[in-house]
Amino acid sequence: MALEIRDLHVAVDGKEILKGVSLNVERGSTHALMGPNGSGKSTLSYTLMGHPKYLITQGDALIDGVSLLEMTPDQRARAGLFLAMQYPVAISGVSLYSFLHAATSAVRGFGDRSARPARGRFNAHLMPMREFRKEVNGKLDLLEMDPVFLRRYLNEGFSGGEKKRAEILQMALLKPKFSVLDETDSGLDIDALRIVSKGINALQDELNMGLLVITHYQRILNYIHPDVVHIFVDGRVVKTGDAKLAEILEEQGYEWVRQELALGD
């Protein structure tokens, strides 16, 4: 039961960005992936989720032994993968509530519009409204979010921190087996970081979720304790260790890693 990444090579616009990444994130475990800007962290997360821009030239990615590569992004989501994006996209005119209702229904197998009788009541194929509303309210409480959020258009005019909270709210409702959190900490002030981290930890316990926490600061790891820390430079995992590795990195900076590697060669 794992999210497995095997020797993954990825190119964007003909340029190789990931140069052989291998990771094995067991369910219930937390891996941190730390690397400088531009090292390819978001490329890895988008590739796992199936963004069409990224071309896999070699390797594989599997969820519980099943390859993701032939799946569309929505199939990956329904297979239990979630990506909290570094830059969530705004969609005008679509309220957070109606989006959450549609997405939650789709992931839980309610969403098959084609299988329901024609000319039914609006959204009759979705998860029952009352049940859904109750669950949303619970998750809003967990993340200390104001219910008025639900009426706003998806990510439109959200502050950086509000977007990140909304990402975790989605995770809470979609109940994935594995989550990739791409710089969820950026844009969150210290109070928000504490609340969101607490929420993530609670969800991990509840769902026995495997977590891949992508960050370039050690800060979030004070709240979400990693079992394994990977240092990621120039499209590769260059060093793997335990939580102490993150602390050393925080003190010494990425220059230290580069020197270490040069010495090691």
Add this chain to the structure above:
Amino acid sequence: MAERYNTTSMPSISTTTVEALSLPVGAEAAGAIADLHDEPDWMREARLDAWATYAAMEFPRKDEEAWRRTELSRYPLDDMRVVFSGTELNGIENLPPCWNYTLAPANLVSGVLVHCNGARTHATMRPEIADQGVVFADLHRALRTHGDLIRRYWMKGTTTRPDFNKFTALNAALWHGGTFIHVPAGVNIARPFQSLISYDADGGTGLHHTLVVAEAGSRVTLIQDRVSQDLRSAVNAEIVEIYAEAGARVRYISLQHWGHHRYSVSVQEAQVAQNANMVWVTGSMGGGMTKEFLRTNLNATQARSTMAGFSFPYDHQHVDQSTYQHHKAPNTYSDLLFRNVLRDRAQTVFYGMIRIETEAGGGTEGYQENNNLLLDDARARAIPGLEIIANDVRCGHGATVSRIDPEELFYLQARGLPRPDAESLIVQGFIRPIIERVPLAHMRDRLEEEIAERFWR
């Protein structure tokens, strides 16, 4: 719950007591309609005059600006027939279920008026509204009770007049089936009136005529929908006249769900008096080809109008909208927002004009925006125009054509939504600013459902 309506096994409207007449368009048909409804002499004469106008006019030519982008040659102009029922039809329960479905629950509306093939088939109005002197009736009947009133307003608009084009002349001569609303001064009707214009396979040419007169300080909303089940091509030549007198507030929601064999020319005009407010929402979902002239005349100071529209043509559907915001007095305000979504090989044309006359200078504002979202090989054309002859005015106009943003699509798919659902949600978001202006959650939900269905065809 209503069943999906199946074209081949459609039950025909109950016609047990109905004598259906079918005549070619012509003076004889004009006389026959006037006889049938025992119309006042002035209307009979107006019909015959209009027929003379029709006979003397040419169909619009392709080099006329308004017809440059819509192939009138595809309209079945040689095959127009006046079909009407001699007696009232049996009632609403005989309408096919999908037509019924367009009506909001009775407790949410002030009254319902249904026409099928030019005949009234169903009419209700809340007694407490009738008690206030409000008329919401079939236009033929209203001619008997409110003939002089109707005559004062009859076809005196800029576009809603017999000689505007050959289609308005045709309607003036041969209209049958009509919706009439008269709201006395100061009467405020909170719940909308609902009108349904329908034609079945025997329907013939659509020649409905709508007249709304809202007297000073009154308030009224009309939701008017249109459906047809045509087995072969048919023309619709329709007129809507709206008068918002001083201080009146009128909302007109005009929806169109014609069958794909219906080729329509709809001429709609609102006259807005001092301090009156006219709100339009127009939605086109059906029709083979649809040509609409939508005009607001702001005739006196403080007159206001907002026009909102959406269309979602697919397959080979064609929607052509010419809008006109005409400012004739200072301190008038108009804005317009039309959004189209196009699938397959559908086409839309938006030709919008704001004209501000010299005497309308001083505090007048006019705005116009047309946005188009393309899917597949569809094509949208937008031609915004401004004619400003006045000083001290504020105007703006803009048009955009875009496609679905792949990043938005990816974001939604990454949350488990299959591609058609993701596209549907983006499209619903795009049209939301228009849908929001439709009264009654029932109507909004139905439109949203219909939009969503287009992604699962």
